Amino acid sequence: MNAIKKAQSATNVFARSWANFVIRFKWPILLATLVLAMGLGSQGNMEFDGDYHVFFSKSNPELEAFDALQEKYTKDDNVILVLSPSNGNIFTKENLVAIEELTAESWNTPYSSRVDAVTNFQHTSADGDDLYVDDLSYESSLKTEAEILEIKEKALKEPLLVNRILNEKGSVTAINITVRLPGENINEIPGEVTPFVRNMIAEFKEKHPNFEVHTSGLIPMNTAFFEASQNDMGLTMIMLIIVIITTFILTRNIWSTLATLVVVLFSIISAVGFVGIMGIKMTPPSAVFPTMILTLAVADSIHILVTMLQKMRNDGLNKVDALKEAIRLNFMPVFITSLTTVIGFLTMNFGDVPPFWDLGNITAFGMAMAFLYSTTTLPALMAIFPVKSKVKKEETKVRKNWYVGLGNFVVKQPVRLSIISVIVIGGLTYLATNNTFNDEFINYFDESIAFRTDTDYIKDNLTGIYNVEYSISSGESGGINNPEYLKHLNAFEDWLNEQPEVIHVNAFSEVARRVNRSMHGDDESFYRIPDNRDEAAQYLLLYELSLPFGLDLNNQINVDKSETRVTVTVDNINSTEMIAFSKRGEDWLRDNTPQAMHAMGVSPTLMFSKLGFRQADSMLKGNIIALILISLVLMLALRNFKLGLLSIIPNVTPVLVGFGIWALYKAQINTGMVIVFGMTLGIIVDDTVHFMSKFLRARRELGYDAKQAVVYAFETVGKALVTTTVVLLAGFSVLSTSPFALNSYMARITVIIILAALIIDFILLPSLLILTSKKTTEEESTVAQVIFHK
Template structure:
């Protein structure tokens, strides 16, 4: 009865589509226009990817820090490493550069040699004042060298911020915090920063290095935008070429391109409709729709041409395409969408949005294929004989014969290779590392990435790590015991080679003592208890010192920050550094008096990566569970579920092993591989097992004959779709982003392994376990008819009988 209802349903769908062609096409055009109108709501992300849930404790700590000290990622750093800088002409040009930036409304402050202030003691008024290091335009070489000597020898307070021991000079440009996470930042970088830099380099002939999170984020985001068009164009090109190679028909290729292009337009429209940002993940969805949509077109068009070749009746062929392949393609698209939909449970906004948009658009591309392909063909003449020649290609027949030979005569070899790959993969899995790097996936050939490495070498990192100290008392930060505790923590930071020299109120306190005792560098240290009394009295009267203090202490004097920068290092090393710092904090700051937390973008990204790794296991387990339930609903057999999972889990293990051996880490981009690949590869299993069940019924439960028949029937279409998917995902390997390259290569490899597993290992298992599955009680009738079946007399009689009853 269920089969009859299902058959009637799809027959009704076929009639509905073919009888309302103009209306349906009008609706498709109308929906395309509507979703196209939603493009105006699309916007690109102007912040780093936050992988943690909004209410996660690490996010809460970071937001608390931002609430006290404001946005930390508003600093653009300019640097020059050139001994000729300290000549009158070039040094004046360097100072003019900082003036040009400070004149911009988007800039809140600039710290450079041009406006660098020396803290000096005013004995007459018993306070500290600020004095300019550079007084006007430099005219002689002697003046330039005197400034250089003063900076490098007597101003250790500015070390790491404005210079290092190797002679590299920096300028710090602080953007207005209100524009850092808006489109204004992008406009400012491209319309102001880059032209000013180019003019300076042309004028001086020096190589100006630029870094800082606003600058990096802007150029990195633009790379993502540029690659969207590149991916879409490359995916359309490669899939259309492969499609034409298989079908040798411009008409079929053109129809397929129409389907996927509309699918791409819908995918952008869905992003705009949901008011989501385009991130490094959602940018992958349009080309993914192309790659996943083409196999749908292959199934529909291949079935249409097969039907035309059989009987030459166009109406009958189109009806069978919808009623037979429609159900099969729906089921396979549902499993693919389920693989993406598992990301929705991660509670990570980035992955959740990716999962929602991807799963919606996978179902949408199925609907488009189901509607557009039959309708367009209904307005065209029947395919010519030359368009049907691909159905009898010899090399495809040879491939299928080879698979059958392996399954028939070399099953032991298939098992041996599978076990060997499994063992090797397990060894590789133990070598996988986890990456929490903010910059690892950035385009390494880009100039701004080379500048990142320059700053890492010269100033020990660019990723901010912040330590927030709550003294629990007003003005508790300025107490000498607090300063000494902070100094002990800073000593550990200075001893850690992966961290830069820290900046905090401790540096300012040392600078105050230096100024109080004549400005000599040897006096740059924390004051004693007796000294602190007199120095504090000077500081209390000093507006100049208060200006310097604002960056390190909040307005109440309760909170202090220690800022350092971290190199791009492995997650294991980052965790050890975090552990060492935490141990030092616990031993130095009593919990009753202080509340000390570590935060900053580097730490948030590390925690986000760890969070995603834990959720990877959950999402993949959910995908396996959901698809297992789906298989159980289809085949009503626990043994068939186990058999079907083997050829789909083995490719995932092989891929994980490859990641270990090739040094590809687990990170936000590669985490996607497993759920995506599993959701897609299980489609082949469904096709094969459905055809196998059909052949069992037709061949009176003779296992061997049914397996070989199913292999010959499904091998060609599985090969076609797997090749399209392999080369389609390979398109992502042209990316300049390391994570996207790894995603494309790993998914392609996984799907290739999955195809071979479903065509060799799965039928081998069915033959080896034939005694335990070859009966009607084990392999029950499924709830859905997935592949076209041979006429069933009982069903036909039932349909005719019901029709007669309706007439009477």
């Protein structure tokens, strides 16, 4: 017992000493924290990186395979311009001239290496033994109606054009601009390529108003990521205004609102400094850190302020005594909730998506600083400000009665409420298993983003924007001219075309067939793979020599002609279907071709499709560690193994409930939602810790029985829990409006989880405390006083 008393005394001495120290040296502390915040903020350097590669770690096997493929061929960073004339016919003199002009201008795009269009398509024809390779339509202004009709007939019969550059009706066409970015700075896309393309499109539409222009491709996707980052940063100001208004309404005190504002600003400024010091570049997921910190930092301040104002209004304490009491009563609970929140966000580092590592680390640092400022800057400011609070007995009584009434409702029927809670939670947990992963990167953006609407238009009117690529090796230098290789490649192309998901297949076997036909006087019977290797090699050489600069076969054939690239364009299928399709292709190659031709399907689409599954697998370990660590923290803080173990229930079940409700709402989970368990686990501990702290205080210090202690907890901490929940809901609701689905979906399910946490902590937790408190020993009760002694 002596040890217990010493620990209890040490805790009380520390709490009182901290409160006295901060209040006594309020001006030096305020100045010191100001210098600290400004010093950290001066190191801030906010750079944005919109490259989709940032979503993949360097060890990601799909990224490694994709980069290896691009090293063999040309990189396919591209801009797709899709043109839709108002007359619904590409093949008119006026429209072909316009397409020619835009194609020529597209070559001026910064870092452009290739431009593919219907007009400059390299059409092969024969005249005796001579092979001619020409633009399908050049100098279109000089063409006759008959010539244009002939061009249309050729184009609509060309497999390499239809469903790729041209739709089957000839009413929509595309210009594909391939760029080779040096990768020397992050402004190559947002500062050079994108502004040029947008200006080019604006000038084209002004000159040719009869055309609609839609853009897609990897460059516009990167731009959309970049702009989403900046847009979500802009949500911070909206959230700041909401927090100010919400805090003022709930505390009804201008000085507490101002002090809270200072704390959250200091926390965000410090986090910005951390970003600069660590050299972190902003991405759409990590760019929401100001909103995250702002929202979470308010919770720390609210508990201290609400307790202080309650002591002044209800108990008649003066400002200084009320402030000391608020610090002493809330220091340890606030520390615990801050620590568990930091642990939760740090578990994001177990995932496989680097932007979420950054979000976790920045927010964890910001929350650590928020704890520091809420226990130093906040009380210092409140000690300085002329805070006054009139006791309003009638309003106080009504407010107390509401929470007391809820407490009395719970204590009358703990068994019934526990059973109902278990049934509801069990049912929603079962529903949660119906959620499926779907990481279609197009659906990362909502319809307010031009990239999304343009891409949907292209999908509906021209071609798919999802693809899978295979690099098919022959096993020897020059082996792509081997007739056996070409026959296997041709069979693979035919098999792919038979698959229901496939829109278009671009394979070298099509080039080999087309050139073979042209070299035999355009005889359709020779539209097949050449029978002789030397003949195939000669045809290929002749064809390559006839191609103009920039339109060669480097995007399909590697340098030593030992491998060719097969690009399969597919419908906008979901992640599971995309992975299954790629696997079918790999299996077909393994079962029907020599070992050298076995290949792995790769593409950005496939990488994103596998990202959610990879993130879920890697986060599982992190979530388990977070749960164990947070449980241990609570057990140590409560000094009670059983109650610490019991606290896991109200901390885990809100997540299960959240995903169960989500199954009714969307039933699809993306990469951003995988981190929700670890992230919210730390956040929702706040409610549990503060409710349990007041329950334990009533039981062990005031001598209340379990039911009286529950009512006491409702009365003393109910308002603070509702207040912090409202602020958290406001913050994440603002974030849920983001047009970037990784952030908005994460925020929406977090809103559900936070609300579920409050309900569970008001219904299930007190019921469980009542049902299990009989087994709590006197000695355990005495030990727990160490933390929560009055």
